[in-house]
Amino acid sequence: xTAPEPPRTVPPFPFRGTTVGGKDSKKQTDVLSxxxxxxxxxxxxxxxxxxxSQKSLERNAILxxxxxxxxxxxxxxxxxxxxQNVLKKHFDYLIQQVQEQKAEMxxxxxxxxxxxxxxxxxxxxxxxxxxxxxxxxxxDEDIKMEVEEQEEEAGPSTSTARPPPKRPPxxxxxxxxxxxxxxxxxxxxxxxxxxxxxxxxxxxxxxxTANLQGMVDVxxxxxxxxxxQALHQRNTQPCIEWCNLHRSKLRRIGSRxxxxxxxxxxxxxxxxxxIPEAVAYVKKxxxxxxxxxxxxxxxxxxxxxxxxLEESKTRNPEYHTPLRxxxxxxxxxxxxxxxxxxxxxxxxxxxxxMGLASMKTPECHADRKTPKKKQxxxxxxxxxxxxxxxxxxxxxxxxxxLCSMNGSVCDDEHNIPFLFPSGHVFGKKAVNKLxxxxxxxxxxxxxxxxxxxxxxxxxxx
Amino acid sequence: MRVTPSGRTKTKLNTLRTAxxxxxxxxxKISATCIKNLDIHLxxxxxxxxxxxxxxxxxxxxxxxxxxxxxxxxxxxxLSKDTSEYHKEIHTSLSKVGKHIDRHFELSPAPQFxxxxxxxxxxxxxxxxxxxxxxxxxCNGMNSVGELIKEEMDYYDFDVQEPHILQKIVIDLRxxxxxxxxxxxxxxxxxxxxxxxRSLQTQMITDCIEDGLESYDRTVKQLRKFKYPFxxxxxxxxxxxxxxxxxxxxxxxxxxxxxxxSTNREFISQKMTSFFVPYEAPLKNLMKYxxxxxxxxxxxxxxxxxxxxxxxxxxxxxxxxNICHSAxxxxxxxxxxxxxxxxxxxxxxxxxxxDAIARLTSSHRINRSASRNQxxxxxxxxxxxxxxxxxxxxxxxxxxxxxxxxxxDEEEEIEVGExxxxxxxxxxxxxx
Numbered sequence: 001x002t003a004p005e006p007p008r009t010v011p012p013f014p015f016r017g018t019t020v021g022g023k024d025s026k027k028q029t030d031v032l033s034x035x036x037x038x039x040x041x042x043x044x045x046x047x048x049x050x051x052x053s054q055k056s057l058e059r060n061a062i063l064x065x066x067x068x069x070x071x072x073x074x075x076x077x078x079x080x081x082x083x084q085n086v087l088k089k090h091f092d093y094l095i096q097q098v099q100e101q102k103a104e105m106x107x108x109x110x111x112x113x114x115x116x117x118x119x120x121x122x123x124x125x126x127x128x129x130x131x132x133x134x135x136x137x138x139x140d141e142d143i144k145m146e147v148e149e150q151e152e153e154a155g156p157s158t159s160t161a162r163p164p165p166k167r168p169p170x171x172x173x174x175x176x177x178x179x180x181x182x183x184x185x186x187x188x189x190x191x192x193x194x195x196x197x198x199x200x201x202x203x204x205x206x207x208x209t210a211n212l213q214g215m216v217d218v219x220x221x222x223x224x225x226x227x228x229q230a231l232h233q234r235n236t237q238p239c240i241e242w243c244n245l246h247r248s249k250l251r252r253i254g255s256r257x258x259x260x261x262x263x264x265x266x267x268x269x270x271x272x273x274x275i276p277e278a279v280a281y282v283k284k285x286x287x288x289x290x291x292x293x294x295x296x297x298x299x300x301x302x303x304x305x306x307x308x309l310e311e312s313k314t315r316n317p318e319y320h321t322p323l324r325x326x327x328x329x330x331x332x333x334x335x336x337x338x339x340x341x342x343x344x345x346x347x348x349x350x351x352x353x354m355g356l357a358s359m360k361t362p363e364c365h366a367d368r369k370t371p372k373k374k375q376x377x378x379x380x381x382x383x384x385x386x387x388x389x390x391x392x393x394x395x396x397x398x399x400x401x402l403c404s405m406n407g408s409v410c411d412d413e414h415n416i417p418f419l420f421p422s423g424h425v426f427g428k429k430a431v432n433k434l435x436x437x438x439x440x441x442x443x444x445x446x447x448x449x450x451x452x453x454x455x456x457x458x459x460x461x
Numbered sequence: 462m463r464v465t466p467s468g469r470t471k472t473k474l475n476t477l478r479t480a481x482x483x484x485x486x487x488x489x490k491i492s493a494t495c496i497k498n499l500d501i502h503l504x505x506x507x508x509x510x511x512x513x514x515x516x517x518x519x520x521x522x523x524x525x526x527x528x529x530x531x532x533x534x535x536x537x538x539x540l541s542k543d544t545s546e547y548h549k550e551i552h553t554s555l556s557k558v559g560k561h562i563d564r565h566f567e568l569s570p571a572p573q574f575x576x577x578x579x580x581x582x583x584x585x586x587x588x589x590x591x592x593x594x595x596x597x598x599x600c601n602g603m604n605s606v607g608e609l610i611k612e613e614m615d616y617y618d619f620d621v622q623e624p625h626i627l628q629k630i631v632i633d634l635r636x637x638x639x640x641x642x643x644x645x646x647x648x649x650x651x652x653x654x655x656x657x658x659r660s661l662q663t664q665m666i667t668d669c670i671e672d673g674l675e676s677y678d679r680t681v682k683q684l685r686k687f688k689y690p691f692x693x694x695x696x697x698x699x700x701x702x703x704x705x706x707x708x709x710x711x712x713x714x715x716x717x718x719x720x721x722x723s724t725n726r727e728f729i730s731q732k733m734t735s736f737f738v739p740y741e742a743p744l745k746n747l748m749k750y751x752x753x754x755x756x757x758x759x760x761x762x763x764x765x766x767x768x769x770x771x772x773x774x775x776x777x778x779x780x781x782x783n784i785c786h787s788a789x790x791x792x793x794x795x796x797x798x799x800x801x802x803x804x805x806x807x808x809x810x811x812x813x814x815x816d817a818i819a820r821l822t823s824s825h826r827i828n829r830s831a832s833r834n835q836x837x838x839x840x841x842x843x844x845x846x847x848x849x850x851x852x853x854x855x856x857x858x859x860x861x862x863x864x865x866x867x868x869x870d871e872e873e874e875i876e877v878g879e880x881x882x883x884x885x886x887x888x889x890x891x892x893x
Contacts, residue, residue, distance in 0.1 A: 031756045032470050036566040039477065043559050050555060057545035061538075068538035075531050081521035087530065088514050094537055095506050101541050102499040105548060109492045112551060116485035119558065123478040130467040183601065186748050190594050194610075196581050197591065202609035209603050260891065318890040327891040334582075334892075345578055348748075352593070353578035354758070355751030357776055362799040363786035363859055377785035378747060383589050390576040393797050395775045396790040404861055409784070419806050423858040425787070458857070459810045461792040461844060 034347035038122055041217045044340050046115035048246055053108035064097045121214055129181050188212055193348035195221040224336045231329035236261045249339055257335045259297050262286050264328055266301055267319050278305050356388040399460050403427035419456040422446055466760055473565045480561050484554040495547045502540055597744035602631040660729050666701050787859035793817035805854040809847040822851055
């Protein structure tokens, strides 16, 4: 196993790709993918800040060189002293530029370093959740040695009969530690899920109680939901600023977010009857972002401006729906998640879904009859069942047969299963209770007495 | 050598960690050189300004000063340009980190079903998910989180009773303190009181054995606090005392082994919490088995045994944990019997699925020359020598029988239908 000390250069990943994610995909999907957001979200944050820093650094550099050229031209080949005030303004400006450059660089480097430390911290924390390799290796070796010993003693035939090696060592050796790890893990997944739902405060509290500081990016969600709230209050400004910040990424994922947000402003002008303002706004803000890819949107907005309001209302109902800001907010959340790679199911949802599938039996149905307090099967809970409806069933290796009457497990020794004429299975214990004094048996489904030989023995293999 | 899954995950994390470390080093290195250079030059610029543009007699900048200025501004421009170039260099390392993340931590984990489990976007679904979470946090002693969730969701009928007592019990049980649980049992006297008390006390004693002498005092104190334990179960009492005498060695001893049941603790806490929450804290199990199976399935995917999408009617791995329902896997087809493929009792009493019978009969014809549709419906039980006709087989139902079982299932279907897709946008316009 190659698990070297962190070398200076990034080692190539030693495992072969699988077919997961397409035919020639090199993606290495495994249970770590549940923690995609743990790394992706800070990366996205860092990346966008980096890009913006780069842009402003470049802009600054150009400005500096321009101002330098200006000063140089002034002093070029001069043989006379020049008045201070001719140069001073430019020189001050130059110093200011250099200072800005330095501050920007410092800021960018600081965020990068902070990001790196965050990633490293998270890597370490996650690595703690898996049993350490040395444990496993030693255990494997122990088993191997045992096997070898056995083979020496009794020949190869016994080696096939030996019990399978204990699989997950952490679960058995240190049960409590495992439980704690699991609790942490779940708390983290739940925290991400609550953030995604916009439950910032509970999530914060959970992070505090479960000691998850540094593992979850609350700020990102706080920002997103602040923007969402602003949209609900018909203020598109924060949303547009956000779009500006993330422009390059939004362009890459082909998002129409900024256009939709800005269109809302145009519609407000249209509805106020302020046509010149609307035209000016479109010219200034909408055209530059829409003219390349989203011509359709642009034409639509322009036509909405130039037809009478009443006609626009019938032609473009989506522009004039009273819920347009709510819809925009919804779209914003969706686009923001897409940008951060949070678009699919999160870890919590994945676990719930898988959990449901592993508990689902063909017998499960939305059980509205049993009182809430008495329900034992989670899949049958009426609020949960819709989630499980189209999921596959659990795979059963050893059948379990329960008595229709009292739910006790039937086996071939203590509670032999019997088939009643109605097709239901009753355990021996239940049958004994149903036996009447005259030797007949009461069939509770058909509500009649039946002969003993109508009750048939069942053999489940 | 075989790579263990956890070894692989560790390598992955390590790779990412190294990439991040690399980036950090690059950034620090640049910071050391670039920022330092900028600083030095900035200082000299400021000095120069003070010197050249300070108060002089003529308010002029001399020719020497001009030459100095020329050099300084040139350098400033260059440094500024260099800074942006340096900054650009980070990009390679940064995008490397990004690539690692995208490659080793895929967006959606492998087991994907054809349905999407959405607990986020529509209010109804959010409510379901948060209801689960609420139960979970309350059962794990995180009341403050629960309170806040409650505030966020005002329309879910949360009914956890006496949350504070619940919290105390959960937290106490986690560290092995049973006093609060016993108090509750004493006060409320639920029907399972006796059994629970016994499990609690057994757990207490086994814990004491495992922990050694430190917890001995506490154990004795708590055992004395209430009625004499095990008055009606002398046998168990004797066993426990014996185990206590032997100490840690009792764990290995055949006589006492079954006292140390690792699932006992979980059972107790689940049972205790169930008195407070309407359901028996299902989320924990759901997530636990979910995680376990996600792990298994992804492992299969990783090795290339199955694709990422699970289309079949059954999970590809064998796990069954739900003992609320009968689960019968046809011994021939090795699949769970469903409504479309019900279990059938053969005349000899063996139970197999209907599809299995169909396959048994289809291979059996009267004679070689008979055509397919003259198929004989006689077949032989695969488990015993009994030959029989297909008509003799009888369907077996596993449904739990009760009084209202036969109210039709139709209304259910309709209600389930209502739950569907709330989340479509009213207008296509608002989707990307």
